[in-house]
Amino acid sequence: MFQIVFDRQWHRFRILFELYKRSNADIDTVYDLRELSMSQGIKLLDFLPAWKYLQMEELIRVRFGGSTRRYQACLTHSGLKAIEEVFLNENEPTYYFPAFREMQH
Secondary structure (H helix, E strand, O other): OHHHHHHHHHHHHHHHHHHHHHOOOOOOOOEEHHHHHHHOOOOHHHHHHHHHHHHHOOOEEEOOOOOOOOOEEEEOHHHHHHHHHHHHOOOOOOOOOOOHHHHOO
């Protein structure tokens, strides 16, 4: 059971961290998170729960616009803090994610 939880946290982290990197930590930069996750090798069945979780925890903000893309979002201030917290002490887990060192294995 622990592996399932870890895998879900890992997918959430990868999506959020990739958004953080690509946006240069800018909370106004919008990306299609489905495309972003596909580029990271995350399957749709893993992406959808991560997408919902990141939204519900307000780590991302959905941005609806004129585009037909359904999964456009940007980082929130809380999302930015959640990612940066992971790197304050790479050996300690955070509220949202396992320790970074643990995720590297």
